[in-house]
Amino acid sequence: MAENAAPRDTPTGGRPTARPDLAAMLVPLCRALVDAERPVLDAHGLTMWAYSVLLRLDDTPIRTQAALADAIRADRTRIIPVLDDLESRGLIHRRPDPGDRRVRLVSLTPEGRRVRDAVQGDIQRGEEELLTRLPAADREGFVRGLLTLHALPEIPPHRPSGAA
Amino acid sequence: MAENAAPRDTPTGGRPTARPDLAAMLVPLCRALVDAERPVLDAHGLTMWAYSVLLRLDDTPIRTQAALADAIRADRTRIIPVLDDLESRGLIHRRPDPGDRRVRLVSLTPEGRRVRDAVQGDIQRGEEELLTRLPAADREGFVRGLLTLHALPEIPPHRPSGAA
DNA sequence: CAAGTTCATATGCATGTGCCTACGATCTGT
DNA sequence: ACAGATCGTAGGCACATGCATATGAACTTG
Numbered sequence: 001m002a003e004n005a006a007p008r009d010t011p012t013g014g015r016p017t018a019r020p021d022l023a024a025m026l027v028p029l030c031r032a033l034v035d036a037e038r039p040v041l042d043a044h045g046l047t048m049w050a051y052s053v054l055l056r057l058d059d060t061p062i063r064t065q066a067a068l069a070d071a072i073r074a075d076r077t078r079i080i081p082v083l084d085d086l087e088s089r090g091l092i093h094r095r096p097d098p099g100d101r102r103v104r105l106v107s108l109t110p111e112g113r114r115v116r117d118a119v120q121g122d123i124q125r126g127e128e129e130l131l132t133r134l135p136a137a138d139r140e141g142f143v144r145g146l147l148t149l150h151a152l153p154e155i156p157p158h159r160p161s162g163a164a
Numbered sequence: 165m166a167e168n169a170a171p172r173d174t175p176t177g178g179r180p181t182a183r184p185d186l187a188a189m190l191v192p193l194c195r196a197l198v199d200a201e202r203p204v205l206d207a208h209g210l211t212m213w214a215y216s217v218l219l220r221l222d223d224t225p226i227r228t229q230a231a232l233a234d235a236i237r238a239d240r241t242r243i244i245p246v247l248d249d250l251e252s253r254g255l256i257h258r259r260p261d262p263g264d265r266r267v268r269l270v271s272l273t274p275e276g277r278r279v280r281d282a283v284q285g286d287i288q289r290g291e292e293e294l295l296t297r298l299p300a301a302d303r304e305g306f307v308r309g310l311l312t313l314h315a316l317p318e319i320p321p322h323r324p325s326g327a328a
Numbered sequence: 329c330a331a332g333t334t335c336a337t338a339t340g341c342a343t344g345t346g347c348c349t350a351c352g353a354t355c356t357g358t
Numbered sequence: 359a360c361a362g363a364t365c366g367t368a369g370g371c372a373c374a375t376g377c378a379t380a381t382g383a384a385c386t387t388g
Contacts, residue, residue, distance in 0.1 A: 019307065021284065022291045023197040024219060025314035030194045032319040033187040043324035055188060065366065075346065080367060102354045102365040120185065126322025127186045133316065134309050141305015143183065145298050150189035152297065155196040158290025160207035229336065239376065244337060266335040266384045
């Protein structure tokens with residue numbers, strides 16, 4: 001019966017804002033964006049996992065495949081066929097680390113870099129076009145906000161309040 | 165070899181901006197947000213699908229279950245157990261439409277509304293807290309941009325350009 | 329009235345994914 | 359040198375999901 005009788009230190013107690021949940025807007029948007037990428041990925045014969053690998057390999061070089069899998073939130077075992085495929089197509093290089101022969105050093109080949117650039121170019125071009133739909137005033141805040149949230153080390157779980 | 169020799173009408177030809185792909189930032193953010201909701205949903209014994217139903221039922225009332233499933237991008241057949249569960253717990257009402265007895269009119273019960281409010285309150289409270297991490301200047305643009313993109317009827321597929 | 333369609337529902341299949349185990353090669357600490 | 363941990367790889371189990379089909383009730387159209 002007591003709904004949320006206890007006063008909250010956050011703006012609203014019961015039904016907060018008038019806006020929909022952030023997640024309820026973000027999830028469909030994510031879906032749509034990923035769907036929008038598919039033609040580009042297909043045109044290059046890449047899966048989303050493969051593209052994630054190409055994307056990630058450019059940043060800081062990664063020493064182990066396990067770390068690579070963790071970085072893109074993939075499964076350590078399921079990523080192996082992806083790497084096999086990329087390697088067989090000459091997009092990545094997998095060589096044993098001379099210092100620790102358990103480890104395979106994974107790196108982009110020049111061709112891999114070329115493919116990644118082409119794919120990412122197409123994707124970002126489409127995304128820029130999408131950002132065009134935003135009022136100029138919001139565009140920058142949106143992208144910067146996204147960058148900030150993306151850079152967060154972690155998102156703390158939302159905590160259930162009153163009701164059991 | 166010709167990379168992307170053709171000049172583009174969009175800002176950048178090959179490697180566009182310095183920012184990561186929007187999708188590459190949004191997808192992990194979505195994952196994290198959904199994960200963050202889990203404790204709240206668990207506390208109320210709701211699945212994400214069930215919560216989606218509760219959320220959607222409040223807007224414009226929906227005439228058919230099929231339309232409800234489409235609205236939340238769920239499978240028409242797989243949503244039925246979800247509705248069964250919600251109905252058995254007294255959160256929704258399912259009664260045959262007197263005008264078309266094939267159709268079941270689905271609506272929130274007062275208890276369902278109460279639960280939805282409680283859950284949504286918790287979730288939005290967590291989300292507001294998250295928005296706190298954004299510089300105030302970006303916060304509004306971010307939310308408004310998200311609202312705008314969410315309201316788009318569809319996102320056109322990105323088009324592969326040069327390379328096959 | 330008959331044919332075709334729509335709805336809610338049950339069921340099955342194929343796939344993608346998370347998780348767990350196993351195994352051989354290799355490294356590290358003792 | 360030996361025990362234990364780590365890495366890459368293979369395989370299996372469980373589950374969620376997308377897609378397809380089937381069925382009975384009810385509606386619609388000719």
